[in-house]
Amino acid sequence: MTSSTVRVALRIRPLSPQEHASGETECVTQLPGVPQIVIGADRAFTFDYVFSPEVSQEQVYDDAIGPLVDQFLQGYNATILAYGQTGSGKTFSMGTGLTISVTQPELQGKYHVKIDM
């Protein structure tokens, strides 16, 4: 994790069956080993994290969200914001009825956080 107070994660969702059926194709290319993408031929963008379509909910949580939850439980403020055009996967990524597990042994059993959307 970097020391920046604002971090941006890009999650690329898979094409939907309807998008496949209508012949749409991926327009985002990921660069190996760096959190960078290229749109079209030469428009490059760099993020703190880039999650490919194959990455699971659990992996997104473990990499980008879990550390914030740990810091929250130590008294820091944290905000997680999903941004994107309609149908891009905000609701899917934020999940519903998420139960956060507490990893610090001294806090286990003291917290149960439930987020409903």
Ligand SMILES: Nc1ncnc2c1ncn2[C@@H]1O[C@H](COP(=O)(O)OP(=O)(O)OP(=O)(O)O)[C@@H](O)[C@H]1O
């Ligand atoms: N990472 C993913 N893997 C598989 N399916 C996904 C993923 N992300 C989104 N989807 C699917 O894509 C569709 C659109 O996702 P979702 O409803 O989360 O978009 P949204 O950004 O919340 O849209 P809106 O702004 O219109 O509410 C849904 O059918 C969802 O299941």
